[in-house]
Amino acid sequence: MRAELVLIAVLVVGGCGTTPKPADPPLLKVALEAESDGAKRYGRGDYAVAARRFDEAARIFSSIDDTDGMARNRLHRARTELAQGRGEEALRLLEPASATGDRALAALLIKAQAQLGLGRADAAQHSLSAAAALCTANCPQLASLKLLQSRAALAGDHAGDALAAAEAALKLLQGKDEAIETANAWRLIAAARLAGGDPGGALPAARNALAIDRQLALPEKIARDWLLIGHIQRTPGHGSSQPNGADALPGSDTANAYRRALDVAEAAGLGDVAALARQALSEIITAK
Amino acid sequence: MSLLTQHDSDAVAVRRGIRRLLVFATLVTVILVAAIFVRQGLLRQTASYSFVTDSAQDISKGQPVRIAGFRVGAVADVSLKDDGKVAVSMDIDADQMRFITHDARVELRKEGLVGSPTLEIVPGADKSRLAAAQARLSFSRADGLGALANQVRDEFVPILKDIKVITGALADPKTGLPGTLAEVRASTAALNTLLANSNRQVEGLGNAATQVLGKAEEDLAHLGKTLETANQRLPGIIDRTQQVLDHVEKITAEAEISLPPTLRDGSALTSDVREIVNGAKQSWPIRNFVDAPAAATLKMDSDLRGEAGGGSKNAR
Numbered sequence: 120m121r122a123e124l125v126l127i128a129v130l131v132v133g134g135c136g137t138t139p140k141p142a143d144p145p146l147l148k149v150a151l152e153a154e155s156d157g158a159k160r161y162g163r164g165d166y167a168v169a170a171r172r173f174d175e176a177a178r179i180f181s182s183i184d185d186t187d188g189m190a191r192n193r194l195h196r197a198r199t200e201l202a203q204g205r206g207e208e209a210l211r212l213l214e215p216a217s218a219t220g221d222r223a224l225a226a227l228l229i230k231a232q233a234q235l236g237l238g239r240a241d242a243a244q245h246s247l248s249a250a251a252a253l254c255t256a257n258c259p260q261l262a263s264l265k266l267l268q269s270r271a272a273l274a275g276d277h278a279g280d281a282l283a284a285a286e287a288a289l290k291l292l293q294g295k296d297e298a299i300e301t302a303n304a305w306r307l308i309a310a311a312r313l314a315g316g317d318p319g320g321a322l323p324a325a326r327n328a329l330a331i332d333r334q335l336a337l338p339e340k341i342a343r344d345w346l347l348i349g350h351i352q353r354t355p356g357h358g359s360s361q362p363n364g365a366d367a368l369p370g371s372d373t374a375n376a377y378r379r380a381l382d383v384a385e386a387a388g389l390g391d392v393a394a395l396a397r398q399a400l401s402e403i404i405t406a407k
Numbered sequence: 408m409s410l411l412t413q414h415d416s417d418a419v420a421v422r423r424g425i426r427r428l429l430v431f432a433t434l435v436t437v438i439l440v441a442a443i444f445v446r447q448g449l450l451r452q453t454a455s456y457s458f459v460t461d462s463a464q465d466i467s468k469g470q471p472v473r474i475a476g477f478r479v480g481a482v483a484d485v486s487l488k489d490d491g492k493v494a495v496s497m498d499i500d501a502d503q504m505r506f507i508t509h510d511a512r513v514e515l516r517k518e519g520l521v522g523s524p525t526l527e528i529v530p531g532a533d534k535s536r537l538a539a540a541q542a543r544l545s546f547s548r549a550d551g552l553g554a555l556a557n558q559v560r561d562e563f564v565p566i567l568k569d570i571k572v573i574t575g576a577l578a579d580p581k582t583g584l585p586g587t588l589a590e591v592r593a594s595t596a597a598l599n600t601l602l603a604n605s606n607r608q609v610e611g612l613g614n615a616a617t618q619v620l621g622k623a624e625e626d627l628a629h630l631g632k633t634l635e636t637a638n639q640r641l642p643g644i645i646d647r648t649q650q651v652l653d654h655v656e657k658i659t660a661e662a663e664i665s666l667p668p669t670l671r672d673g674s675a676l677t678s679d680v681r682e683i684v685n686g687a688k689q690s691w692p693i694r695n696f697v698d699a700p701a702a703a704t705l706k707m708d709s710d711l712r713g714e715a716g717g718g719s720k721n722a723r
Contacts, residue, residue: 145477151700158703188702195705202711232709266709303710340710 150179154192161199170199190222197229204391206233224253224260231267240274247271262291262300269307278315285311302331302340309347318354325351338387342380346396349376353403374403452501453480456528456538458513458546463493465515465524465548472497472513472526479503482526495546497526509536512545522674556663567656571649578645588638595631599624 157172180188197212227250234243269284285307309324329344384393480499510531
């Protein structure tokens with residue numbers, strides 16, 4: 120009896136002694152909840168709902184005159200549009216360029232990405248130059264900036280510059296918890312080497328990208344990695360290094376790689392990548 | 408002697424234990440009563456406002472009253488006045504009086520389109536002057552699913568009637584499609600006769616022309632058969648179409664009656680669960696264990712739906 124009383128007293132005193140967390144104002148709390156939920160859905164690849172939640176958060180932040188929260192959620196929303204392949208919409212959301220500091224840099228990087236996706240290489244170069252001016256030594260986004268510079272160089276048929284920028288990015292990413300960007304770097308190195316006439320060097324880089332993307336379980340990246348491996352193996356002189364393990368491609372390596380790309384893309388509902396894989400497969404059959 | 412002493416000390420221990428238990432039970436009761444008072448809002452200061460409406464439909468005592476979606480009070484009383492109007496009074500938390508302007512109005516809204524009805528106080532444009540306690544506010548109702556369904560039905564029924572008239576006209580044996588098809592068939596027969604005469608007259612012009620005309624004759628005969636088949640089947644198809652339309656109309660009417668209450672119940676249940684969970688999250692000590700949401704950071708990815716790699720023209 121005494122022990123139970125002591126226990127209840129300790130619980131009550133302990134509970135009373137705990138400092139209550141300061142409660143956010145209701146509307147701010149609703150906005151933060153919407154933003155947090157949007158980020159979770161973005162992480163799960165549920166982009167359509169994530170966009171709605173970010174939109175809602177931006178509207179509430181705007182209603183309480185929280186310009187920082189509003190700008191942050193507009194950036195989230197732009198990135199979500201980009202993830203859905205809607206570059207024009209992403210650019211529209213980035214239109215009021217009023218952000219400063221890190222947010223301005225992030226906006227320029229997303230803008231450059233959208234412009235590259237829309238095939239506007241010159242505009243992307245312009246955005247990347249502006250981003251480079253804001254990204255001083257050791258800025259956290261330097262690796263991402265280098266990767267986008269590499270993509271822009273690749274789009275302009277400057278394979279050497281693309282390779283140099285991607286390798287610099289990879290060096291910056293070493294030891295950091297940036298697996299997505301590391302896989303992007305390997306993929307760009309593979310693409311740049313292939314474009315520079317070094318398919319033998321491109322294959323291991325593409326396999327590194329694939330290994331990371333499979334760990335991260337990113338269907339679109341995995342499908343694109345297989346497509347790239349197919350392109351590399353289709354190029355004469357890739358060396359056919361006969362890799363070991365589960366990823367070994369027996370028989371017609373090129374056709375198998377394209378088939379893997381097609382299977383992954385179809386299972387994930389990626390129509391554009393599936394079409395590319397199907398076309399590549401039909402080209403192989405026609406060539407035979 | 409020692410036995411009596413032992414007995415006395417045991418009795419004292421039992422009495423002490425009972426006293427402690429009683430003290431503890433009293434303390435728990437007091438805490439519980441205080442918690443109920445706080446939860447029920449009996450210790451809160453409130454201000455009273457009222458409005459008058461034509462009907463008490465969807466308004467009940469205890470119904471929550473909200474401002475901007477937050478519960479700020481409840482309906483205190485609903486009563487029928489001498490002139491047949493309904494007087495509704497509401498108790499609003501004194502803390503929330505600062506939002507109720509002199510030109511504020513009360514709206515009866517549904518959560519979503521078919522949710523449970525709630526009263527929402529919408530502040531007016533003039534924020535400089537607040538409504539006094541006991542003030543009478545204006546009142547309006549928002550349209551629910553029933554009104555919307557009636558509107559859709561009002562739009563849809565004339566269209567169905569038009570379709571019926573059109574199909575009826577088409578099915579008319581004299582002026583409709585069957586009559587027209589009969590005329591076409593007669594014309595086809597006349598054309599066949601004409602072609603037969605022409606065939607005889609141009610027989611001398613050569614075998615090739617004869618074959619072409621023969622083929623045309625066959626085609627026209629085939630067309631005649633096809634039209635005849637269509638003439639036989641069309642009335643049946645039109646009848647079935649009318650039956651389907653009648654069925655659709657019946658289903659729409661039934662759905663109009665049965666669907667809204669079901670949807671409303673589900674919505675109200677969801678709302679209640681959400682309110683309970685939110686209440687639990689805000690209450691001590693659970694709120695100490697629930698992390699407050701914070702600004703989110705998305706992982707950087709420089710190749711979102713990118714063309715670097717497989718899809719790139721450079722990759723080939």
